[in-house]
Amino acid sequence: MSRMSKQAMPTQIGKYRIDRVLGTGAMGVVYLAFDPHLERPVALKTVRRELLASEDSSGDMLARFRNEARAAGRLAHPNIVTVHDFGEDDSRAYIVMEYVAGHGLDTLLVPGHPLPLSDAFHWLAQLLAALAYAHEAGVVHRDIKPANLLVTAAGLLKVADFGVARIGSSATSSGWMIGTPSYMSPEQFEGESVDARADLFSAGVMLYRMLTGRQPFAGSPATIRRQILKDAPTRPSAIVAALPPAIDAMLARALARRPEDRFGSAAEWLASLRSLVISPAPADDDLTIVTPSAYWSASSPAHATGGASNSPMPSAPQSWPPDILARIERQLATHMGPLASLLVRRAAMQANDLPALGAQLVAVLPDSARSQFEQDFARLTAGVPDGSILTSSSTGPRVATAAAKVSSVSPATAAGMPPAGAIDQASIDAVAVKLAVYLGPIAKMIASREARRAVNFDEFLQRVESCIADAAQRRRFRHDVDSSA
Template identity: 85%
Template sequence: MSNEATPTRIGKYRIDRVLGTGAMGVVYLAFDPHLERPVALKTVRRELLAGEDTSGDMLLRFRNEARAAGRLAHPNIVTVHDFGEDGGTAYIVMEYVAGHGLDTLLVPGHALPLSEAFHWLAQLLAALAYAHEAGVVHRDIKPANLLVTAAGLLKVADFGVARIGSSATSSGWMIGTPSYMSPEQFEGESVDARADLFSAGVVLYRMLTGRQPFVGSPATIRQKIIKDAPARPSEIVSALPPALDAMVAKALARRPDDRFGSAAEWLASLRSLAVSPAAADDDRTIVTPSVYWSASASLPAHATGVGPAPVPVPSAPPSWPPEMLARIERQLATQMGPLASLLVRRAATQTNDLPTLGAQLAAALPDTARLEFEQAFARLTAGLPDMSTMTSSSPGSRVATAAAKVSAVSPASAAGTSPDSAIDQASIDAVAVKLAVYLGPIAKMIASREARHAANFDEFVQRVEDCITDPAQRGRFRHDVDSSG
């Protein structure tokens, strides 16, 4: 779009630049002068309103999006602030999400680690549980409509074809994106919240296997969705546990009655599976786990199906004194609630070094709570009994040494960077720029994540390099980094 075609103002909103264009219209980065904040302003193309859409369906769909999303207020749903018309241009004003669609993070043929797939799915289910309880069925859940911020927060967007309340689609109409549509959507039947769960199942399958479960022309996809079951995820990725095959099969069941009864029910099932030792994987694959767990924690007990019963957690290795973990759990619970026990136990299975344990737990908290926890962790562990009498051959000797020294841990080291690390922010940013050539917008998030866990720059580069699946691309990336050094 040329500069001449970009308006300077729509309604009261100043237009700063184009964020994206699509079949319906243009999305602008705008500025609200009254509240002094950036917003995303989505418009309908004038020619659609003037000529191509004589029935008025396009404007109706646009208004429907504003009504559907406008009644929802949830951290995993894009907030709608306003709707209006200005000189023949209809527009929706939404919160500005500085991020990218989940589709840009899913590389064909590349399966996500379990923790990342669970991370995104849990947030999606939390959003759907809230929307469904409010009477809104999205009907077009797909990665392109799931926005991901640099901090790892997922937000559901584009409620343009959502169903509100008891309103139903006229018989014979198919609404949605073919490769993500439920059988009942293809048949033009009335749909309920379980249609969104089928679509979420397709998203999960894509994340777990790197493949779409249903491919081909719309007619072929329809035939497969209605009559054929896709290959089990474990047939494609052998390391996947059988419990995931069962979860995917339930989500993709042809009959709505055979699927999960609700997003909240599925979320509770996911939480139970996620804490199973078979589902645990390397710490490097975890991306902002605080959002993943808080998504389920934010739901009321009746919605998750889990009341005050304790969450099952993996056992910590014997090198960790139980009283030490209990203290840390109680402190973390002030920021995370009952999920603190799970996070502490999982972290304890991945390290026997006290500062590293604190760093992993701090990384699971939002910025607003991280510093407070780091300071409390240092005070708490500095007061632990002296364990220096433990012998060097004892499995807990490293814990004892760390406990004796933890009072000297600085906030920087508690955040995940070793005191002797040579990784500064400029180096992280430089590597992220080179990584973006191969991984796209997620590169910055990956670089920041790996820097927190690397002891030095060489290890940092190696960890980042391992995130590139193609061997030739890994070689080029390494050459780019080495030649710039």
């Protein structure tokens, strides 16, 4: 029985009404709460009572918690989770934050499955924008990793968990090692003082994982420390042959041992990323990478928390018919936006029949959308026999999951409709310029990708519009496009 089940969930903390548990961790519990004064949902993060009661005289646990509130509380950026309030109630401390309806980026990264360049750059650009803002404000996060990055249904990334952040000139006592081992910079492992370039090293580890499907540094904490301090990771293009040499060079700089050899700032890296994104993307920039089945039996990289993992990579499951997955992805996108492709891909890898696939997808939806999607899923898969939907091949290379094929086959093509080639390049470029106002330098790549997947220009606009998180911004974007038509 879990600790939460043994204790009654509070009905109120401070002025905030407690509705349900969002998650539990080593430090405490995160609740979905309601602010009665502003009448809005919030996320309320608490420190466990027993941790506060048993902390030593240094008060480190409570100090870290207060530090998180102070660090994030001074930042107001669309890619950073907003902190509204901090309080202490009896022996309990709590932080009140913006409620983000989404998932940790770590849940969208399947070990052994590289992301398309466009998806990886989408997340990285948003992370760098957030870091550039935080660093300018004097805040160094010091624990950047996928689990601390929240992704909304519309594809907006938000940086969370500033519990070990450094603010201004304040620093942890010399000799203390702070962070998550597999994402820590060499200077963090050495217990030295850190600056913004430590966050850039962690961002480099994250990009490496997204583009290769594996960690650059893996094993026990001691092994990871030795690798980070002494060993250069395998070149990304040696793992994924389709990656261009520019990616090798970018990651070599981001993961340089000496801080002075890395990008000087998040803004500088973002500018470098922009120069790559502006270049026309090849037509197959998000084709599935096919690897020999022996590849999937390699050892699994360490988990995001840095713990070792000796379990083998799961072998590739049987293939799902692409037309079925394309229909499901298209319907899921009406609720989850551009995340639909990743979610279908992950669910198809784990499920062996239609009921299991549907259950996987329903679980990631907000409560308000589940009933409708269940009805749509039943309609889309009506008449498909559960037992015969999967097919397999016992010879030659195989894809980790046929859901990955959806990323290179548009729903229109899968359904037997005309391809989206009728959308001319001038129209795509014009939309990309307007989209860049809201999404930044990755707009051109997103516009090119969605044009290939859309049936016609109207669907193309709907697809790129869904990538804008804010509803008011989506309306302005559509108005800008319509005005110039």
